[in-house]
Amino acid sequence: MARDVNDQLTKYLTDAHSIEEQALQQLRRAPAIAGDPAIAKAFEDHRAETQMHERTVRELLHARGATPNVVKDVAMRAGGVGFLLFARLQPDSTGKLLAHAHSYEALEFAAYELLARAADLVSDESVAEAARRIAGQEHAMQERLAGLFDAAVDASLRELDDDARRGRILKYLSDAHAIEAQAIQLLERGPKLADDERLAQAYEEHLAETRDQQELVEARLHELGGRTNALKDAALRLGALNWGLFFAAHPDTPGKLAAFAYAFEHLEIAAYELLKRTAARAGDEQTVGVAETILEQERAAASRIELLFDRAAAASLEAVGAR
Ligand SMILES: [Fe+2]
Ligand SMILES: [Fe+2]
Ligand SMILES: [Fe+2]
Known part of the structure; x- marks a missing residue:
């Protein structure tokens, strides 16, 4: 039984890794289309954090004898590009990009909060601790983005x-x-x-x-x-x-x-x-x-x-x- 739960925890870590891969893909491009310097900087700063998240999750997977799910990651990366293409096609891409990024950080926050709880249930302290730490950073990023709604509207309404x-x-x-x-x-x-x-x-x-x-x-x-x-x-x-x-x-x-x-x-x-x-x-x-x-x-x-x-x-x- 405990083994099943452990397998499930590995699966959640694989999912978290896919989410980070997609986040990286988005954050690589987001600053260039942000349309506002403060928003661009928020994306740039979070990119460094996201690289750390990806590495942390990868190391946790390796510690469990697992590797990131390459096939799924590729699919997720493609999805990430589509997401940004979508934002770029809109006439007010700054607002759309911010709205989607705000939602994406919430998705990451929720994924890590749930991962932490699953880790608690199998008493895996290293996963629980990492998940809570990363969840805190995702939440902080979401709050930073929420502080930029005014800037996004200014950028969208300009001209x-x-x-x-x-x-x-x-x-x-x-x-x-x-x-x-x-x-x-x-x-x-x-x-x-x-x-x-x-x-x-x-x-x-x-x-x-x-x-x-x-x-x-x-x-x-x-x-x-x-x-x-x-x-x-x-x-x-x-x-x-x-x-x-x-x-x-x-x-x-x-x-x-x-x-x-x-x-x-x-x-x-x-x-x-x-x-x-x-x-x-x-x-x-x-x-x-x-x-x-x-x-x-x-x-x-x-x-x-x-x-x-x-x-x-x-x-x-x-x-x-x-x-
Ligand atoms: Fe609703
Ligand atoms: Fe609603
Ligand atoms: Fe994030």
Whole structure:
């Protein structure tokens, strides 16, 4: 039995290694397309940290007689490039890049928090200690990125006249609508995959909120004269992001689902932080109000999931028969 749990811990380390490989790929290119010196510097600084994370995880794998999963790493690296290509294709790539990076750091944080809990369960102190240390650095990076929302909005709005700024609000609203559509898809599957009563309940309750959020966003979009076409366009644009595919490739455990849902909440948080600031700069207080209402719910959902990481880690090991 203990052996199964150890195999599972090795598998989690392999996953963590893939995540770091993808992070490195993204961070190699991110500074050049950041569009703002402070944001570029945050990416550059985190690249050195990420190199250390990759090495730490690789050494932990070697200590267990395992090697990083090369095939999977290659696939993940390709995904990383796609992620950045997506950001570059957008007219306001600074905001998009920041939103996705904010979400990615949340994914890393959650992955290491879950890894630490799995290590606790098999009393592997060296993995638990490394995972907690790295989780702290991922979280700090996420906070640094959260401190750069203003800079991102400034960079995005620079050189735009009033009309174009108003157009930007419409675009953010239609993007938000598409993000909520993805959230609904994710949360509809959540309760079945959660393998834990309280996690299932958290997903279910946030699903109801998410449907309301989508309506709120749509209503505001229509008040501002946005077209339904804009909604379709946004859905297509977000298709490139493909969180759905990312998830389909990693469907295995309640822990992955929790980490993914937690990261998704942080994508939403970033999207609404950017919308809120863009609307505020255009004097659109109603849209600011919509963004604030939704932001509160996204933050609460993220905290609720984080508080259930213990249960997610335990449910994951049970789901693979390792406990
Ligand atoms: Fe990171
Ligand atoms: Fe949402
Ligand atoms: Fe959400």
